[in-house]
Amino acid sequence: MRGIALIAAVATTATPALASDYPERTVEIIHQYGPGGGTDRFIRAISEPMQEATGQSFVPISITGGGGVPAFVTFMQRPANGYTLVSLSPDDVINHALGRIDLSNVQPLVRIQYDQGLLLVSKDSDIRSLDDVLAAEAEEPGGLKVGVTGSAGFDDALIGLFNEEAGIELGTVPFGAAEMVSNTLGGHLDMMYEEYGPTRGLIESGDLIPIVLFSDERLEELPNVPTAAELGYDVTLGRWRGFGIRPSTDAAQIDTLVSLFKDAAADEGYKKVEADSALQYRSEFMGPDAFKTFLDKEVETYSTIMNQLGY
Amino acid sequence: MLDAFVSAAGYMVGNPMSFLLILFSVIWGIVFGAVPGLTGIVGVALLIPFTFAFDPTEGMLLLGGVYVGSTFGGSIAAILFNTPGSPEAACTSLDGYPMAKRGEAGKALGIALAASAVGGIFGTLVLMFAAPPLARLALEFGPAEYFALAVLGITAIASIGGGSLVKGLIAGLLGLAVALIGLDPLTGTARFTFGNMMLLTGVSFIAAIIGIFALAEVLQRFADGPPKGEQMTQVSTQLPSFAEFMATKATLLRSSVIGTIIGALPGVGATTAAFISYSEAFRWSKKPELFGKGSPEGIAAPESGNNSAVGGSMIPLLALGIPGSATTAVMIGGLTIHGIVPGPMLMQNNSDLVYSVFIGMLLANILMLVFGLRAARLFAVVLRAPYQLVGPAIVVLCMTGVFALNNNVSDVAVMLVFGGVGFFLKSYGLPVASFIIGLVLGPIAEVSLRQGLILADHDIMTLVSRPITGTLLILSAVSLAYGIWGQIRRKPPSDGTPDAQPETS
Numbered sequence: 001m002r003g004i005a006l007i008a009a010v011a012t013t014a015t016p017a018l019a020s021d022y023p024e025r026t027v028e029i030i031h032q033y034g035p036g037g038g039t040d041r042f043i044r045a046i047s048e049p050m051q052e053a054t055g056q057s058f059v060p061i062s063i064t065g066g067g068g069v070p071a072f073v074t075f076m077q078r079p080a081n082g083y084t085l086v087s088l089s090p091d092d093v094i095n096h097a098l099g100r101i102d103l104s105n106v107q108p109l110v111r112i113q114y115d116q117g118l119l120l121v122s123k124d125s126d127i128r129s130l131d132d133v134l135a136a137e138a139e140e141p142g143g144l145k146v147g148v149t150g151s152a153g154f155d156d157a158l159i160g161l162f163n164e165e166a167g168i169e170l171g172t173v174p175f176g177a178a179e180m181v182s183n184t185l186g187g188h189l190d191m192m193y194e195e196y197g198p199t200r201g202l203i204e205s206g207d208l209i210p211i212v213l214f215s216d217e218r219l220e221e222l223p224n225v226p227t228a229a230e231l232g233y234d235v236t237l238g239r240w241r242g243f244g245i246r247p248s249t250d251a252a253q254i255d256t257l258v259s260l261f262k263d264a265a266a267d268e269g270y271k272k273v274e275a276d277s278a279l280q281y282r283s284e285f286m287g288p289d290a291f292k293t294f295l296d297k298e299v300e301t302y303s304t305i306m307n308q309l310g311y
Numbered sequence: 312m313l314d315a316f317v318s319a320a321g322y323m324v325g326n327p328m329s330f331l332l333i334l335f336s337v338i339w340g341i342v343f344g345a346v347p348g349l350t351g352i353v354g355v356a357l358l359i360p361f362t363f364a365f366d367p368t369e370g371m372l373l374l375g376g377v378y379v380g381s382t383f384g385g386s387i388a389a390i391l392f393n394t395p396g397s398p399e400a401a402c403t404s405l406d407g408y409p410m411a412k413r414g415e416a417g418k419a420l421g422i423a424l425a426a427s428a429v430g431g432i433f434g435t436l437v438l439m440f441a442a443p444p445l446a447r448l449a450l451e452f453g454p455a456e457y458f459a460l461a462v463l464g465i466t467a468i469a470s471i472g473g474g475s476l477v478k479g480l481i482a483g484l485l486g487l488a489v490a491l492i493g494l495d496p497l498t499g500t501a502r503f504t505f506g507n508m509m510l511l512t513g514v515s516f517i518a519a520i521i522g523i524f525a526l527a528e529v530l531q532r533f534a535d536g537p538p539k540g541e542q543m544t545q546v547s548t549q550l551p552s553f554a555e556f557m558a559t560k561a562t563l564l565r566s567s568v569i570g571t572i573i574g575a576l577p578g579v580g581a582t583t584a585a586f587i588s589y590s591e592a593f594r595w596s597k598k599p600e601l602f603g604k605g606s607p608e609g610i611a612a613p614e615s616g617n618n619s620a621v622g623g624s625m626i627p628l629l630a631l632g633i634p635g636s637a638t639t640a641v642m643i644g645g646l647t648i649h650g651i652v653p654g655p656m657l658m659q660n661n662s663d664l665v666y667s668v669f670i671g672m673l674l675a676n677i678l679m680l681v682f683g684l685r686a687a688r689l690f691a692v693v694l695r696a697p698y699q700l701v702g703p704a705i706v707v708l709c710m711t712g713v714f715a716l717n718n719n720v721s722d723v724a725v726m727l728v729f730g731g732v733g734f735f736l737k738s739y740g741l742p743v744a745s746f747i748i749g750l751v752l753g754p755i756a757e758v759s760l761r762q763g764l765i766l767a768d769h770d771i772m773t774l775v776s777r778p779i780t781g782t783l784l785i786l787s788a789v790s791l792a793y794g795i796w797g798q799i800r801r802k803p804p805s806d807g808t809p810d811a812q813p814e815t816s
Contacts, residue, residue, distance in 0.1 A: 030718075034637075035356045036644020044360075044648065061718045066511030067494050070719060073508045145766055152499030173765050174497055178577035178633045178640065185631070188453030188766060197647075201632040201654015276650060 022082060022253050026057045029243065030075045031087035032068035035060075037177070038197060039087055041273075042113060042241055049267035050260045060087075067153065068092060072101045080246030082253035085109065088242045090154040090302065093295070097303040098152070098311055107249065108291040110261040111242035113274070114282035115195045116215035117158065118225070119146070120208045122185050130212045130231055133191075137168040147180040147192035148172045152311055155193050157302060158214065158237050160309040165233040184208070195239065196221065197277030214238065221278050237301075238282060242291055258287055319666030322368070329372055332365070333671055336376025337678045341686050343377065343397075344384020347525050347705065348712015350397040350517065351381030355641045359648070367649040368664045372671040374642050375625075379675040382581060382618050383427040383683055387690050390419045390610075394525035394705055398517045398751075399581035399617040402589045404524055405744055406602065406609030413605055416694070420687040421551045422607050423614045424680060426563060430615030431676040433567035434574065434622020438629070439669045442658075445623075446630035449575045454763035455774045457579070459783035461756035464583065466787045467590030468745040469794035475740075476798045482741040486749020489514050496758045497765075509721035514729075516582075516750050518713045522726040523743055525709050527733025529702045534734075551607070559611040562592045570616035574623020579755060580636035581617035581624070586748055588616025594790060599797075603744075622672065629665055631655055 029047075033039040040060050047058035063071040068091050078084035086106060096103040121127045127136065127144075136144055148155035151174040159172050170191075175183060177198065184192040185207060196219065202208040203222070210225045214235050218227055228235045243261070245254065264270055265285050274280045286294060323329050336358075343354030354377045362370030385400030390407030403423060410419040437445065452460075468483035469476060492503045493513025504510040566588035573584040592612035593602050602609045624635030632653035634640035643653050651661060658665050693701060713726045736743055767773040775781055 034640060036641040041644050041647060063718050065513065067499055069508050069511050151497055171765060173762050175762065176578050181633045182450055182577045182627065183453055186450030186453060201652040201656060204652065205655035207655055
């Protein structure tokens, strides 16, 4: 076992492209979400094995508010020395599509997670399936209200796209993540949109009932919840999480980071964290080139959607 | 329930480490609360990585203790330096500082500490015995109810502010106006940002509060020139007598109930609880004329209110898995990292953890009573140092603290600007409390009104005819009328006598 590790270590140091003395201090990862939220926890989980490998810390820096723009602006003000990364998600793509930030200022590094969202109702709701939603909308278009987090962000785009596909007019009401859940449970909202991870406890207790999943395939955890696609509505967009860095960063440092992230994403401990939130199904590791191609396509997709939604 | 309780108590007795952790976390919390800008949220967030080293129960005891300690800690700096260490203590400085200025710093700190412990223990007991039903009650509060609650708080502008109704309204409306800056919370449109990207976040009310109180106070002191043998050099640490404390018992009870309920509502926290407790104490007080001049009730109300909100905000966290405040949102992250699924099943699946947290929070409140006083005396020693040293130190602490809050340099700029704003408000006799109430409650009122209107298809009658909403709005109207009438009634005699009663004679 030790022999293999030694060979692996030699192989790693022998690769000429890697920066051997990097990182030699803490690397900061700026993100726009609250401490303790999904992205913050993702960064803590993925940095655990990286810390073990390098002996250096990778810490999440949370700069909330302003639709994510202040976080991005802060990232742009930091030097391109390889010690500041930025988290990337569909929210950044939407900000780019709306002209608030310029993603050409960031070099895509790796994409790691790809989540899938659900429409959920309270256990006291009359709505039990997507058919009920369609029937209610046919009777009174725009009568149903969906709770979402963030304004003019990813959630709005997804519900907007679903409205287009299904020919309905679900209204969205932005809430904080906690208030969205309490308002759904209390019957003030008809439905809410959220990923599996944060709602798992309430789904398992039966307080929240998922009625449709936006993904390519059903989740093993929720075998009875149909996907929108199998019901005939091609909406499979999900929230993904990756990282970017300043384009002028030293190429050797970028290579080191990519290989560190790649090993970390395959780490046992990290895999368990992923599985706790049912994130293992669509999360496929992407390096800089694949991520860049993916990102360009996302920009196109969200530009069209936001255009259609009238933003 | 008793079984779970005994089993949790057994766990703690068999695990002396947990007592040590509670002790450490309370002290850590008091320090983070007392240093301006370093709030409980920062204190909890910084400790999250350390909880990896412990089992989940120990981790939660650690975070719970910090939460309890920091909520009291904020009042120390608020009373001694007119510099609320954390936003929920802003209200405490309104009466705490005038009392300390009279040379009764010890009495003010004693009242704050005892009120904190009473509120904290009340909140924890409610959490222990009534979490599920109260969590259900909190679910009854939709946007319409939040709006009415915020309106009730805002009507206090008409009552507090001491002298003039007009000045109160000017300051309150200024606060509401400042609250509009930033990204529109519903449509995502930029408002009053003048093209500045960093202003999209809006004016962080924590940065603003610290600027208005702390920085403005430092400016004021330096503008006044060297003190002419001011009374603050004699820091009496004499505690309030039991009788003095018992005189505030009605206030304590009322504020604890208000704090627990407001704490249980997701999205509104200890700061709102403190302000509403304060204004209700003022409304019901037999001696409202003492408010703002060092009234014991004016210290007891916000401190019992904000500390009971700690237990209150744990109610939706433990009963439903949704956070009742920003600090508990960070705690949820901590739980999830340990592989615990927060949700309604938590109390059944992890009853040892939940009941240990209950016991831990009770212990934390008792420890706070013991160590809070020592901490307060320690801080009070700083008052003996020349203000030429203390003042700049406060400014430095405020700047680093505000930056640490959100890692955002523009928050520091906001704090500096609001130092000027606070100085301006004071020099024109505009009540700072009204300004802060507008700034803190304005966004809650705006967002929830608009959310409520969308949900009600823009029919205002559907909105206001909901039972809780209607009741709260009628209460607001009554209290507004009462406040205005009170001010008119008080006017004539005060014209004859000099307006400024000698505060320290």
